[in-house]
Amino acid sequence: MNNENIVTVLKENKMRPSFIRVKIYTLLVESRIHPTVDEIYEQLSKEILTLSKTTVYNTLKLFIEKGIVKAINIEGNELRFEAQRGFHGHFKCRECGNIYDIPMNEKEITSVLEGFNIEDMQVLVSGICPDCE
Amino acid sequence: MNNENIVTVLKENKMRPSFIRVKIYTLLVESRIHPTVDEIYEQLSKEILTLSKTTVYNTLKLFIEKGIVKAINIEGNELRFEAQRGFHGHFKCRECGNIYDIPMNEKEITSVLEGFNIEDMQVLVSGICPDCE
DNA sequence: ATCATTGCAAACACTTTGCATACGC
DNA sequence: GCGTATGCAAAGTGTTTGCAATGAT
Numbered sequence: 001m002n003n004e005n006i007v008t009v010l011k012e013n014k015m016r017p018s019f020i021r022v023k024i025y026t027l028l029v030e031s032r033i034h035p036t037v038d039e040i041y042e043q044l045s046k047e048i049l050t051l052s053k054t055t056v057y058n059t060l061k062l063f064i065e066k067g068i069v070k071a072i073n074i075e076g077n078e079l080r081f082e083a084q085r086g087f088h089g090h091f092k093c094r095e096c097g098n099i100y101d102i103p104m105n106e107k108e109i110t111s112v113l114e115g116f117n118i119e120d121m122q123v124l125v126s127g128i129c130p131d132c133e
Numbered sequence: 134m135n136n137e138n139i140v141t142v143l144k145e146n147k148m149r150p151s152f153i154r155v156k157i158y159t160l161l162v163e164s165r166i167h168p169t170v171d172e173i174y175e176q177l178s179k180e181i182l183t184l185s186k187t188t189v190y191n192t193l194k195l196f197i198e199k200g201i202v203k204a205i206n207i208e209g210n211e212l213r214f215e216a217q218r219g220f221h222g223h224f225k226c227r228e229c230g231n232i233y234d235i236p237m238n239e240k241e242i243t244s245v246l247e248g249f250n251i252e253d254m255q256v257l258v259s260g261i262c263p264d265c266e
Numbered sequence: 267a268t269c270a271t272t273g274c275a276a277a278c279a280c281t282t283t284g285c286a287t288a289c290g291c
Numbered sequence: 292g293c294g295t296a297t298g299c300a301a302a303g304t305g306t307t308t309g310c311a312a313t314g315a316t
Contacts, residue, residue, distance in 0.1 A: 016315085018271065037305080052273040057306065059271095073206040073257075077281080077305070089242065091249060108241045109222065109256060115263035116224060123242060124206075127252035149290085151296065170280080185298040190281065192296095210280075210305080 001029050013066040020048065024059050025083070028069060034080040034090070034099045074099060074124060089123030095132035134162050146199040153181065157192050158216070161202060167213040167223070167232045207232060207257060222256030228265035 001009075006026050010017040023044055033039065037056050045051040060081055063069035072080050074092050080099070089102035102125065110118055134142075139159050143150040156177055166172065170189050178184040193214055196202035205213050207225050213232070222235035235258065243251055 117261040119260035122257045124255045128250040130248035
């Protein structure tokens with residue numbers, strides 16, 4: 001997704017495409033690392049020297065409210081973020097720390113939940129990835 | 134599971150079945166509420182007036198190391214605990230806060246992960262339950 | 267000029283740590 | 292009496308809040 005598309009997404013969702021918002025959303029769309037707040041902050045503060053962590057928090061909160069970003073709880077107290085896209089699960093390698101997206105059919109899970117109104121779903125798997133075996 | 138079984142499980146896993154450990158493990162086995170540290174603390178400190186939250190943390194940490202308890206991350210930063218048993222997912226109702234166990238076949242999820250060494254898996258669904266619709 | 271965005275500092279909530287005390291065998 | 296279990300107080304971590312400063316139109 002190029003810069004113009006990023007701006008378009010923000011505008012479509014009624015957000016002013018400020019420099020920082022474009023940067024944060026671009027990072028989420030282009031990197032596949034499901035970064036934490038700290039990782040986003042470290043990455044962008046190289047370029048935006050006055051960036052504050054509060055702004056990263058505020059911006060992510062806004063993105064989540066607008067529905068273009070999703071928070072994922074890979075582990076304990078480490079909250080991570082990714083741009084919304086089709087349904088998939090996550091695998092975290094205990095050794096290298098990499099997070100892999102897992103293609104997945106949500107029907108297999110939701111079929112059991114008749115009568116429940118499903119709003120969100122997360123599948124988190126952990127263990128050792130093929131590279132670290 | 135009666136009191137004697139609880140003691141047996143603790144002993145089998147090389148833990149001294151102290152009063153507090155038996156109480157905490159019993160609560161996890163018998164209640165199905167997937168309590169937070171606070172809920173465990175509130176519940177048990179009625180009876181054990183000198184109980185400290187540190188002890189609840191220590192005990193849960195021990196149980197997790199020994200593999201008889203599992204931590205689950207239902208939402209954001211609220212860590213919950215349950216006694217280990219067969220694989221299942223969780224549904225949390227946004228309205229009433231109840232957490233339901235979802236029967237589930239793990240094979241359907243792991244089949245995609247050939248080459249990965251799977252150690253743990255969590256399925257978390259949220260929305261509105263039939264009672265709150 | 268006005269309103270939205272950004273950012274500092276402080277508050278907050280949750281969890282862990284270090285060490286002292288108490289308990290069980 | 293010795294080693295483990297418990298618990299207080301303090302430190303650590305991640306996140307939110309209040310408000311002031313800055314920026315865009």
